[in-house]
Amino acid sequence: MFNPTRDQARRFLFDTWAKQKQSAPLTDLEKIALAVLVRHPEYHAIVDAPERYADLDYLPEFGETNPFLHMNMHLAIEEQLSINQPHGVRELYQALCQQTGDEHRAQHEMMDCLAEMIWQAQRSGTGPDGGLYLACMRGKAGMPDPIAG
Structure with missing residues (x-):
């Protein structure tokens, strides 16, 4: 996933969370994403409900924080640090x-x-x-x- 769409990036987080809950094996990237998700319990309800949140827009003009952007920025920082x-x-x-x-x-x-x-x-x-x-x-x-x- 070098240049994922918004939907692909969100789906990756939803799928990683679901795999963890099912005790399914995770890829190395999914393990990093899971560590980010675990550090953000305030977003667990969101990744638990992809049918409700997959297409939701978060508008900064209404003071909304985009949890997907936030978690993916953590992933970007993890990658920067690794290299x-x-x-x-x-x-x-x-x-x-x-x-x-x-x-x-x-x-x-x-x-x-x-x-x-x-x-x-x-x-x-x-x-x-x-x-x-x-x-x-x-x-x-x-x-x-x-x-x-």
């Missing part, structure tokens, strides 16, 4: 873990930066800027920007 891309993300994550005292909270800090990078790319009509992402993480970790000095 250290953009280069240096793993070191900054460790700094955020130290600062927050919690890996999950550190990922939420990263998520803010990831969302900002995506928003900037959409706004400017360019690709994602890994430097912007890392600079945001440095700021959250209270680390100086090496370019600014």
Whole structure:
């Protein structure tokens, strides 16, 4: 699933949750997704009811958080950390873990930066800027920007 549709990404989470409940074997990616799901008990009722939530839209203008976007951002961060891309993300994550005292909270800090990078790319009509992402993480970790000095 390199570029899944919204429906495929949601179906992956629903299916992973269902397989876990049936004690069915999980792929490595499903194991990572399950760890994300387990850390979010507030979303268990959603992944328990695909017929109700599969097509639901979550509109930010109504103050709604999209649980699927949230969980998939965690998956994206897990992948970034596993391959250290953009280069240096793993070191900054460790700094955020130290600062927050919690890996999950550190990922939420990263998520803010990831969302900002995506928003900037959409706004400017360019690709994602890994430097912007890392600079945001440095700021959250209270680390100086090496370019600014």
